[in-house]
Amino acid sequence: MKFPNKLFDYKESVLSDCIVIMNCKLEEISILDLYALCKKNASGIQGFYDALDVLYALEKIKYNEETRRISSVK
Numbered sequence: 001m002k003f004p005n006k007l008f009d010y011k012e013s014v015l016s017d018c019i020v021i022m023n024c025k026l027e028e029i030s031i032l033d034l035y036a037l038c039k040k041n042a043s044g045i046q047g048f049y050d051a052l053d054v055l056y057a058l059e060k061i062k063y064n065e066e067t068r069r070i071s072s073v074k
Helices: 014-023 031-038 045-057
Strands: 061-064 069-072
Touching: 014 031, 014 069, 031 045, 045 061
Parallel strands: none
Antiparallel strands: 061 069
């Protein structure tokens, strides 16, 4: 997981991918569909999954195991 510092610019960090995900309209969407919406602005699949981990840890998104969908928490 990359955080902004002397070696990594903000655009290369996980924080920029978090912003990309949060700007997408998250009502109830599968992870694959969300990646399809965000992939042109995300830094890659690994950065995308790292950003999902950060957002889940900060309780900004919820994951429903039964439906296998994520949703935003306001």
